[in-house]
Amino acid sequence: MATKDLHEELLKLIAPKELTSNFDLKDIIEKKDSIIILFEEKSDRVPDELLGKEVIMDGFVNNLDLQTFPLKDKTVYFAVRRRRWKERNTTGKSYSNTYDLHEKGMKTTKEFGAFLKEELGLQPAEYNKFWDSLRH
Secondary structure: OOHHHHHHHHHHHHOOHHHHHHEEEEEEEEOOOEEEEEEEEOOOOOOHHHOOOOEEEEEEOOOEEEEEEEEOOEEEEEEEEOEEEEEOOOOOOOEOOOOOOOOOOOOEOHHHHHHHHHHHOOOHHHHHHHHHHHHO
């Protein structure tokens, strides 16, 4: 199996499908206590409102940082960058896609948020305090 295929298979094991199918892995930053995995929306994901029109990319919307399951005894975050688009030769409104990556009010992946609530009965901030107490 080619190295690229192995990377994609490994990524599919740790990231939700909606993330891996709509975003490209751009970087992995390992810090002392955390790992940040940076994803950028694929350049062919033009919003439905602009389909069939001539469009240009208009930057990115604010990053969405989602906490997920820990790896190597470190807190893991997916930093998600969504593109902003507009119709070419207009000064009008910009558009971006929305994805169902997290539960409302939680900055975790859906899977991790469900685990925290159902299995541990914790909110992310409570879990992080608990996790820090185990590591130090």
